[in-house]
Amino acid sequence: MNDIKVSARDVQVWYADNHAIKDVSVEIEDKTVTAFIGPSGCGKSTFLRCINRMNDTIDICRVEGDILLDGEDIYDPQVDPVQLRAKVGMVFQKPNPFPKSIYDNVAYGPRIHGLASGRSELDAVVEKSLRRAALWDEVKDRLNASGTGLSGGQQQRLCIARAVATEPEVLLMDEPASALDPIATAQIEELIDELREKFAVVIVTHSMQQAARVSQKTAFFHLGNLVEYGETSQIFTNPVDPRTESYITGRIG
Amino acid sequence: MTVNSQSPTSSSQGQAGPRKSRSLLAVDAHTKRRNASEARFQFMGKLAVGIGILALVGLLASILANGLSSFRQTYVTVDIFLDPAKLDKDGSGDLAKIAKVTTFGYKPLIKRAMAAAIAEHGIDDQGLKAKKIAALISPQAPATLRNYVLAHPDQIGKTVAFNLLASGRIDGYFKGRVTMDSAKLDRNISPEQLRLADEMHRVGLLETRFNWAFFTAPDASDTRPEAAGLGVAILGSAYMMIVVLLLALPLGVAASIYLEEFSKQNFLTDLIEVNISNLAAVPSIVFGILGLAVFINFAGLPKSAPIVGGLVLTLMTLPTIIIATRAALKAVPPSIREAALGVGASKMQTVFHHVLPLAMPGILTGAIIGLAQALGESAPLLLIGMVAFVREYPAAPPEGFFDPAAALPVQIYNWTTRGDPAFVERASGAIIVLLAFLLTMNIVAIILRRRFERRW
Numbered sequence: 256m257n258d259i260k261v262s263a264r265d266v267q268v269w270y271a272d273n274h275a276i277k278d279v280s281v282e283i284e285d286k287t288v289t290a291f292i293g294p295s296g297c298g299k300s301t302f303l304r305c306i307n308r309m310n311d312t313i314d315i316c317r318v319e320g321d322i323l324l325d326g327e328d329i330y331d332p333q334v335d336p337v338q339l340r341a342k343v344g345m346v347f348q349k350p351n352p353f354p355k356s357i358y359d360n361v362a363y364g365p366r367i368h369g370l371a372s373g374r375s376e377l378d379a380v381v382e383k384s385l386r387r388a389a390l391w392d393e394v395k396d397r398l399n400a401s402g403t404g405l406s407g408g409q410q411q412r413l414c415i416a417r418a419v420a421t422e423p424e425v426l427l428m429d430e431p432a433s434a435l436d437p438i439a440t441a442q443i444e445e446l447i448d449e450l451r452e453k454f455a456v457v458i459v460t461h462s463m464q465q466a467a468r469v470s471q472k473t474a475f476f477h478l479g480n481l482v483e484y485g486e487t488s489q490i491f492t493n494p495v496d497p498r499t500e501s502y503i504t505g506r507i508g
Numbered sequence: 509m510t511v512n513s514q515s516p517t518s519s520s521q522g523q524a525g526p527r528k529s530r531s532l533l534a535v536d537a538h539t540k541r542r543n544a545s546e547a548r549f550q551f552m553g554k555l556a557v558g559i560g561i562l563a564l565v566g567l568l569a570s571i572l573a574n575g576l577s578s579f580r581q582t583y584v585t586v587d588i589f590l591d592p593a594k595l596d597k598d599g600s601g602d603l604a605k606i607a608k609v610t611t612f613g614y615k616p617l618i619k620r621a622m623a624a625a626i627a628e629h630g631i632d633d634q635g636l637k638a639k640k641i642a643a644l645i646s647p648q649a650p651a652t653l654r655n656y657v658l659a660h661p662d663q664i665g666k667t668v669a670f671n672l673l674a675s676g677r678i679d680g681y682f683k684g685r686v687t688m689d690s691a692k693l694d695r696n697i698s699p700e701q702l703r704l705a706d707e708m709h710r711v712g713l714l715e716t717r718f719n720w721a722f723f724t725a726p727d728a729s730d731t732r733p734e735a736a737g738l739g740v741a742i743l744g745s746a747y748m749m750i751v752v753l754l755l756a757l758p759l760g761v762a763a764s765i766y767l768e769e770f771s772k773q774n775f776l777t778d779l780i781e782v783n784i785s786n787l788a789a790v791p792s793i794v795f796g797i798l799g800l801a802v803f804i805n806f807a808g809l810p811k812s813a814p815i816v817g818g819l820v821l822t823l824m825t826l827p828t829i830i831i832a833t834r835a836a837l838k839a840v841p842p843s844i845r846e847a848a849l850g851v852g853a854s855k856m857q858t859v860f861h862h863v864l865p866l867a868m869p870g871i872l873t874g875a876i877i878g879l880a881q882a883l884g885e886s887a888p889l890l891l892i893g894m895v896a897f898v899r900e901y902p903a904a905p906p907e908g909f910f911d912p913a914a915a916l917p918v919q920i921y922n923w924t925t926r927g928d929p930a931f932v933e934r935a936s937g938a939i940i941v942l943l944a945f946l947l948t949m950n951i952v953a954i955i956l957r958r959r960f961e962r963r964w
């Protein structure tokens with residue numbers, strides 16, 4: 256078994272009066288793909304965004320409970336969310352490259368965090384990140400072309416390259432393939448499997464097949480509760496909770 | 509149960525008969541009515557657009573018809589002997605003494621030179637006395653002469669060729685505003701003088717040329733419309749625009765960024781938002797009263813100074829810029845902000861590296877529209893007295909900001925209140941200049957928007 260990377264204890268989230276996450280405790284392992292599944296609106300994204308404190312940017316959002324990254328409380332007042340987000344990268348549902356060149360998209364994170372000194376070092380980081388995102392061969396001849404000019408699947412891989420360029424330890428992905436065609440989806444899934452070697456990957460998905468294909472651990476959310484969490488194979492073949500069973504057999508969703 | 513559930517179907521079938529598809533080639537009554545109402549609406553839309561265009565064309569045509577002639581001006585070319593006996597009686601060449609000769613002392617020189625020029629070209633003087641002949645020249649001319657002599661005292665005793673303004677009536681004659689018939693009724697001009705002007709025109713003593721002075725000369729008094737120019741007004745407006753640009757743009761953009769990107773949504777920000785929207789709708793004259801009370805009476809800034817006008821216009825422009833900037837910031841998709849925050853950019857880095865560049869076209873457009881509004885504003889400037897009658901130019905910046913000056917729209921208003929019809933021409937000409945500036949600014953706004961526009 257791998258080390259515990261992220262550990263959440265009794266997490267509660269409110270959007271004003273809307274209690275979106277109720278008492279969620281979960282341990283996310285390093286070098287593992289963890290899938291969050293559940294009907295839409297059940298709080299998967301909300302919980303995911305707690306892990307890199309993206310919810311801080313929403314005025315009405317209030318988070319309670321503890322989330323530990325390597326044993327340190329990320330909601331401690333001393334923690335700067337900006338530093339946290341360099342360690343916990345995020346890929347969003349809709350590909351959102353900056354309207355800048357491919358190179359600048361990937362180089363942005365290393366630049367603002369001072370991860371590379373000098374042009375050649377930065378070039379190396381960009382190449383490494385693009386290779387990790389399985390995009391290098393497709394774009395190596397047009398690094399100065401606009402990132403927004405790529406196809407949807409390429410854009411999403413560019414966003415993955417941008418996220419891994421800051422050398423994060425955890426990679427959060429919120430339905431990263433939901434806007435993509437099947438071929439691009441397959442590429443992303445393959446990529447996620449490779450990324451597992453270096454990071455703890457947490458992926459939100461509405462596709463149960465995808466969760467079954469890419470993840471080792473699966474967490475099933477329902478109406479803000481974490482209903483069931485365990486080995487992916489066990490959740491899909493032998494769920495304990497009747498709600499999980501209903502969901503994966505298609506009766507709720 | 510079965511009967512009940514079947515009955516609605518069977519009855520509806522009974523009413524409509526078996527559903528037979530109608531031909532697409534036959535238009536039914538309902539579609540006809542719908543198409544007719546659409547045609548009516550389109551006609552009304554076209555009518556509205558047509559009326560708008562007609563009004564615009566009519567307005568432009570009348571302004572151009574009235575004002576274009578102000579870009580041309582009639583001049584008399586005449587050799588004038590700068591008589592030392594009149595200008596430098598004791599021959600000392602002492603500038604202080606020469607300066608004692610008022611413009612009145614230069615009139616005889618012009619009178620003499622005109623008579624000589626007419627005799628030289630053998631023109632029929634129409635039986636006019638020398639004084640009446642000299643009246644073809646603008647009353648501005650002695651001052652022109654005096655300025656020249658004070659600038660070049662060494663020319664005294666020599667004969668110099670001067671281009672002097674023809675009087676307003678003569679200028680009007682060559683522009684079609686004054687006719688022989690109107691001259692008969694006019695105390696300021698007679699048909700004989702017009703005929704003499706015709707003769708002088710024939711031999712080339714008098715001609716109509718492009719009127720640079722209109723853009724450079726200061727305003728002139730009621731009796732000499734031919735000398736009136738926009739120089740001081742253009743300069744005053746330019747200084748005010750500099751003040752507005754330097755104050756309203758940074759203030760407005762900073763306020764918008766803070767309100768839009770940093771401040772938390774609460775009662776206070778809502779209140780501020782409502783107030784800004786209301787400020788944008790406050791009549792501009794109110795800003796004038798405010799400026800008078802605060803900047804002149806309280807802060808003690810000089811009256812008629814571009815700095816005060818600029819401050820008042822800044823207050824007026826700020827809400828426009830803030831509203832436009834906030835709209836531009838709002839239009840930047842949140843996904844860009846999330847992307848930047850997601851890789852660990854701080855709020856400020858997110859705004860300055862990603863949001864602001866994307867919002868730039870909108871911000872610039874808003875700023876230029878605000879500036880254009882400020883440029884065309886007259887009411888608040890009237891209140892703070894931006895109608896200074898300045899004989900000389902206001903000094904260059906920075907002193908210029910505190911010197912009395914005028915402003916383009918105020919100068920236009922001022923000219924329309926004067927009696928001489930020649931000022932109507934001047935006012936229309938000034939409107940054309942103002943419109944040209946506004947048009948230029950709008951074109952710049954469009955170009956900037958095109959240039960900065962990016963996809964995301």
Ligand SMILES: Nc1ncnc2c1ncn2[C@@H]1O[C@H](COP(=O)(O)OP(=O)(O)O)[C@@H](O)[C@H]1O
Binds near residue numbers: 270294296300
């Ligand atoms: N920015 C927000 N403001 C207010 N309510 C939100 C916001 N985001 C999500 N919610 C609410 O939180 C709940 C969970 O949403 P979300 O986490 O997006 O669900 P999921 O990702 O599982 O579809 C929903 O009831 C949703 O309406």
Ligand SMILES: [Mg+2]
Binds near residue numbers: 300301429
């Ligand atoms: Mg979601």
